[in-house]
Amino acid sequence: MLLFFTLGLLVHFVFFASIFDIYFTSPLVHGMTPQFTPLPPPARRLVLFVADGLRADSLYELDENGNSRAPFIRSIIMHEGSWGISHTRVPTESRPGHVAMIAGFYEDVSAVAKGWKENPVEFDSLFNESKYTWSWGSPDILPMFAKGASGDHVYTYSYDAEREDFGADDATKLDTWVFDKVKDFFHAARNNQSLFSKVNEEKVVFFLHLLGLDTNGHAHRPSSREYKDNIKIVDDRVKEIVSMFQNFYGNDGKTAFIFTSDHGMTDWGSHGAGHPSETLTPLVTWGAGIKYPQKVSAQQFDDEFLKEWRLESWKRQDVNQADIAPLMASLIGVPFPLNSVGILPVEYLNNTDLFKAESMFTNAVQILEQFKVKMTQKKETTLPFLFTPFKLLSDSKQVDVLRKARLYIKQGKFDEAVSLCTELIHLALKGLSYYHTYDRFFLGISVAIGFVGWTSYVSLLIIKSHSNLTRSISKEVKKASHLLPCSFVAIGILVTFFLLIQACPWTYYVYCLLPVPIWYAVLKELQVIQDLVASLLTFPLSHFVGHLLICTLGIEVLVLSFFYRYMLTAGLVIFAGWPFLTQLWTRAKVISLSWTFFSLLLAVFPLMPVVGRKPDLSLVMSAGFLVLLLSLFVITSLIKRKNSFIKEELLVHLLQMLSTVLSMYVVYSTHNSLLKKQGLPLMNQVVSWAILASSLVVPLLSSPVLFQRLISILLSLMSTYLLLSTGYEALFPLVLSCLMFIWIHMEQETLQQSGVCCKQKLTSIQFSYNTDIIQFRHLCLDDIRRAFFLVFFLVTAFFGTGNIASINSFDLASVYCFLTVFSPFMMGSLMMWKILIPFVLVMCAFEAVQLTTQLSSKSLFLIVLVISDIMALHFFFLVKDYGSWLDIGTSISHYVIVMSMTIFLVFLNGLAQLLTTKKLRLYGKPKSHLI
Incomplete structure (x- = not known):
């Protein structure tokens, strides 16, 4: 059997990895010829401000007094430059956002499995094509562009990562550090002849990465005073930097300025998914080569933002985020980044029609070069009689369109040339997608x-x-x-x-x-x-069809629950009526009523808002008090018993009570400390990590008797869960565990109803490592239901509180008791453990169900494996390569989640067996007495 599980694990790893080769492959190609416009550019230098995590509405809207939070930027919109919204794509994270702006292509999805801070595939960028680039800001962003640059002309100045502290008293220092360093740099340039000559070269880029808003948004949320005040500080300092540039270069009119953001942020302080608050970012441009404000009487947009912002009279020009890269390249006259898929927004350019037409022609040739390389690669690795070319853009059509566009330019038909080049770009992008997904089917x-x-x-x-x-x-x-x-x-x-x-x-x-x-x-x-x-x-046909329909309906409910959380509520409501549909009601009325009550209570959680949107410390404290009451009840019941283990058991539960009290104190104390902007107290941090470390050891000290051990596991894990909670989700494991305890009773009653005699009472059954050596009985139809219940409860553990419904449902406030300095892998690991705790509770209960129903764990696990694989196959066919990026990403993530669940079931089963069967002793020799 060990060989089977090893092979099964290997097979599932292959199926899991296949999704990366089918959908998560790099779209980048190499070997293209650089393309640039053969006309003098309007600007000698470019200044790029990126306010990390800045929402479009936060910048553009007026405050409660009718005043702008960014008066300088607003004056630019009204008097000097052009503005609009930059539409980002999923995932709305810093790395892909900056790559889209500076390199012109969207998230290299192969990076999902290979890197967080750096793109794992070499790529060209605006910085690489520039004569010199100087950049200041976060160490998570700047090195990525310097590492891939050819030669030594991209210079980075970063602060220490420890500055990215979500619990710090003032995150705006991340921005003021950048502005101060830029001012120091230009002051030094006046006294350094070599540096002075470099900054006065043409084709120069200055990049200011401003992380303060993102940090304040995570820590305090975008509606907070800290976030809004940070916008005002950024606006004031941008004004200073612009004035400094004008003074340094003597108002030569050769500096172009771009102010934008890599992504937005949800109301609850997170980003990563496709909510408009995350994908709508500001874009304000002014200076050399940029069109002046255009007054209009009406504008056609689907949203109501213009009226809310009171900017309806100034022409708004939206772009895709990748379009910013060719815009910047065009302004300073460098070749378009080789891998760019952005389309030059000519509406932003203040230049001749010839320049616009030539720039669009360059843009079209640059993207067409990628198409040709991609087609050649695919043609060389495909048998001639099996190769199917992209028919919409044949070789003859490419030549014809380029010749026609060049003719339009010579004839002065610049608008026609721009339109034709835009059409060619769209065809080339479709062709790139066609060849990129050629082997997918x-x-x-x-x-x-x-x-x-x-x-x-x-x-x-x-x-x-x-x-x-x-x-x-x-x-x-x-x-x-x-x-x-x-x-x-x-x-x-x-x-x-x-x-x-x-x-x-x-x-x-x-x-x-x-x-x-x-x-x-x-x-x-x-x-x-x-x-x-x-x-x-x-088998009677009606019975067979009935069972088949029930199984199909059950699996469809599980699949739909990934899209609609309320389907879990519907399933739990049906579960609540299970005792009344069978004879269980007549045999065990109290247990049946308890099952119905807790099923309906658990059904409330999927209807609640996603965790993180509205933190409520009182609910965390309430969950802590309930855990303390449960601990007192257990201790009271122990004292009434007389056996040799009483002292050891009491000590274990007293330790768990102490952990719970400490958890409640740390949560409350940390919350208050962060509110006062005093950071995370060191003692709180030490206690939190100590509780986390002990939560997996303390249960092993308790008795192996079934309910004693399960309660001990719950109490220990709850102390950690409280530290990771911000609201109502703290109550979720308690309700889930109550239902699990009743499930164990229900399954034993079901077994007795079917005529199988139970050898032991629940109060005397012990977890034992060797319990599963003997197979007690063969499978029956009820065992399929038991396996389905397990899968359903595992999915409920996933989506019950929305912890993994989408990337942006994560709330970094969950880990503030452990750390506040930005550390993506550590924070991600802590949040993943928070998600796994309900999983562990369900798996431990399932171990008890297997034990009490006298069935081999291997047989039930195989049924679970079949159900999970059917779901995974379902999602495999639901994976999309069309529609919005959010739809595509969601469909892929569903398959990854189900496959991960299938693989991790093996490890979770091992962890559950360890927690339920292993016994450690504080002192003395092992004794054979039961509690």
């Missing part, structure tokens, strides 16, 4: 065939090893068994040869060859298939 079919085969094999294994079906092997099957291996070896050789002559990557061999041994294993069980068919023929 082929690989998808291969993986789907493997998926179906694996699910079929596991189902047959369950029937063969854990059911009463006969397993006699007929002579016909024996004869066929000699032919079967040869046939599949031949198929494997043909597939290998097909991939070899196309020079496919080694991963393609894995995805395409894996189905061969899987389906061989399936067809090898031909006798089991025959037995199954024979058994189904004897």
